[in-house]
Amino acid sequence: MVGPVAHHFNNMAQQQASVRLGMWLFLVTEVLFFGGAFCAYTVYRIWFPKDFEAGSAALNVGIASVNTFLLLASSLTITLAIRSCYESDRKGLMRNLLLTTVLGTLFLGLKAREYHIDYQEGLVPGVFGYLTPHAKEAYEKERAVNPTLPETPENAFNENLKYALSHSKVYKGKPGEDYEPYRVQLFFMFYYSMTGLHVLHMVVGLGLLVWQMVLTATGFFDYSARYVYIETMSLYWHFVDMVWMFLLPLLYLAGPHTATQAMEQFQMAIGLGGGH
Amino acid sequence: MHAVEQHIHTLPTRGSTFTVFAVLAGLALLALFIGFSDLGPLKVVASLGCASVQAGVLAYFFMDLKQSDKLTWLCVASALFFTGLQFLFTLTDYLTRHLGVL
Numbered sequence: 001m002v003g004p005v006a007h008h009f010n011n012m013a014q015q016q017a018s019v020r021l022g023m024w025l026f027l028v029t030e031v032l033f034f035g036g037a038f039c040a041y042t043v044y045r046i047w048f049p050k051d052f053e054a055g056s057a058a059l060n061v062g063i064a065s066v067n068t069f070l071l072l073a074s075s076l077t078i079t080l081a082i083r084s085c086y087e088s089d090r091k092g093l094m095r096n097l098l099l100t101t102v103l104g105t106l107f108l109g110l111k112a113r114e115y116h117i118d119y120q121e122g123l124v125p126g127v128f129g130y131l132t133p134h135a136k137e138a139y140e141k142e143r144a145v146n147p148t149l150p151e152t153p154e155n156a157f158n159e160n161l162k163y164a165l166s167h168s169k170v171y172k173g174k175p176g177e178d179y180e181p182y183r184v185q186l187f188f189m190f191y192y193s194m195t196g197l198h199v200l201h202m203v204v205g206l207g208l209l210v211w212q213m214v215l216t217a218t219g220f221f222d223y224s225a226r227y228v229y230i231e232t233m234s235l236y237w238h239f240v241d242m243v244w245m246f247l248l249p250l251l252y253l254a255g256p257h258t259a260t261q262a263m264e265q266f267q268m269a270i271g272l273g274g275g276h
Numbered sequence: 277m278h279a280v281e282q283h284i285h286t287l288p289t290r291g292s293t294f295t296v297f298a299v300l301a302g303l304a305l306l307a308l309f310i311g312f313s314d315l316g317p318l319k320v321v322a323s324l325g326c327a328s329v330q331a332g333v334l335a336y337f338f339m340d341l342k343q344s345d346k347l348t349w350l351c352v353a354s355a356l357f358f359t360g361l362q363f364l365f366t367l368t369d370y371l372t373r374h375l376g377v378l
Contacts, residue, residue, distance in 0.1 A: 046367075
């Protein structure tokens with residue numbers, strides 16, 4: 001079975017080419033969309049390199065590392081799904097789409113855990129006033145030495161960050177000398193907005209994958225020529241993976257990290273102990 | 277028949293798909309290795325270089341640019357070109373402001 005060609009196309013090849021072009025045109029707009037965010041990041045990183053380094057040092061690079069490989073694996077499975085559809089292998093197509101969805105969901109799960117850890121550590125920029133118990137204790141010790149400090153800190157984020165970085169096994173910078181905590185908030189604004197945009201794209205992608213699984217179950221992809229729709233989905237999914245390839249070094253690897261620290265951070269994140 | 281209609285895509289073999297995946301995984305490990313190293317100012321250059329190679333491999337093989345027609349290549353080139361302009365004009369504006377003030 002070849003599959004239906006819509007009336008406004010000459011033949012299947014033209015229809016398939018149009019489908020691919022449509023997605024590529026959309027991806028061009030996506031490049032410009034993320035490009036704006038990366039451009040703004042570039043400006044502020046050039047202006048405040050040390051502060052961005054400090055902010056990056058406070059992130060959980062263990063989760064980010066595992067997420068990188070989850071996304072790469074999902075790119076593999078969706079590419080295999082194209083072949084399954086082309087060969088009219090409905091079970092293989094469903095399996096590969098499901099695997100892609102599972103891997104993407106695992107990515108989002110770890111991302112959610114990462115955001116939760118960031119919240120627990122009080123690394124949320126702005127004037128929300130949440131001072132972590134550890135940071136409060138450290139501030140009170142500081143205040144005991146320097147009674148001119150106000151009873152409550154001006155900005156909770158600054159104190160939370162200072163505590164998080166002072167207990168980093170890798171980052172050795174000092175507040176006031178190597179970084180200004182209030183400037184590191186700029187980094188975290190970029191971190192949350194850029195990874196948040198990426199998460200949004202992942203969620204949309206997962207929704208589309210589920211839709212394609214439903215279509216697979218109804219026999220829509222039994223026409224092997226419709227593999228081009230899986231291919232179109234894969235273009236979007238690979239693009240989301242591509243964005244992550246740039247987010248990882250710019251956000252997570254800007255500051256000093258080690259492989260040991262990454263492993264410990266990941267173990268801690270999934271509840272197997274470890275430290276910051 | 278128009279050129280675009282003659283452009284039939286043949287799917288890559290499973291072996292080549294897994295090979296490309298292995299290359300991408302290797303590049304990801306390299307990216308992490310660079311990230312965990314102390315290269316000073318070269319670190320960001322090396323990291324972004326590695327990310328660009330990864331993106332290139334992903335686009336050329338997994339996104340099937342290898343077999344794509346000229347119109348698709350034009351889309352990619354225009355995305356890169358206009359992003360380049362975006363960076364150029366923004367950076368030349370912002371990086372020439374507030375000189376000596378920050």
